[in-house]
Amino acid sequence: xxxxxxxxxxxxxxxxxxxxxxxxxxxxxxxxxxxxxxxxxxxxxxxxxxxxxxxxxxxxxxxxxxxxxxxxxxxxxxxxxxxxxxxxxxxxxxxxxxxxxxxxx
Numbered sequence: 001x002x003x004x005x006x007x008x009x010x011x012x013x014x015x016x017x018x019x020x021x022x023x024x025x026x027x028x029x030x031x032x033x034x035x036x037x038x039x040x041x042x043x044x045x046x047x048x049x050x051x052x053x054x055x056x057x058x059x060x061x062x063x064x065x066x067x068x069x070x071x072x073x074x075x076x077x078x079x080x081x082x083x084x085x086x087x088x089x090x091x092x093x094x095x096x097x098x099x100x101x102x103x104x105x
Contacts, residue, residue, distance in 0.1 A: 007031040007064075012038055012048030015055055022058040029060055034067035035088060040080035041073060049084070056091035063092050 006028060008018055015036065022030045036052040055061045065085050072078040 001027065003029075005029040005031060007033050009033050010036060012036050012052050015048070015051030018055060018061065019058065022055070022061050026060055029062065030058070032061065032063040034070055035063060035065055035081070035084055037071055038084050040071060040084060049087070053087060053091045056093075063088055065089070 006021070008014075008030065010018060010032065018030060018032065022028070032052070032055060036055075038049055038052060042049060052063070055063065065088060068078040068081045068085075069076070072081050074080040
């Protein structure tokens, strides 16, 4: 009711807990920070990455494509993260504005 936004700093292994949070509080906007800290050395189809992409099915979950320098092993321009960013944009969409995040239910 308050329009609260929760930003989670998490690893892909916590995606199930994020789903439970989003389901328990459907009016809560949940934002996953830094692409869910995916490891670019794992294949995109690996279970942790799939769990992150699965969060896109929840209408109240968003993800930020930020902090690539935290997880990239390649350095700027973070080419090893580009497949993850493409998959996240495909799953979550690219039409994001901060104001829309607050009212996406």
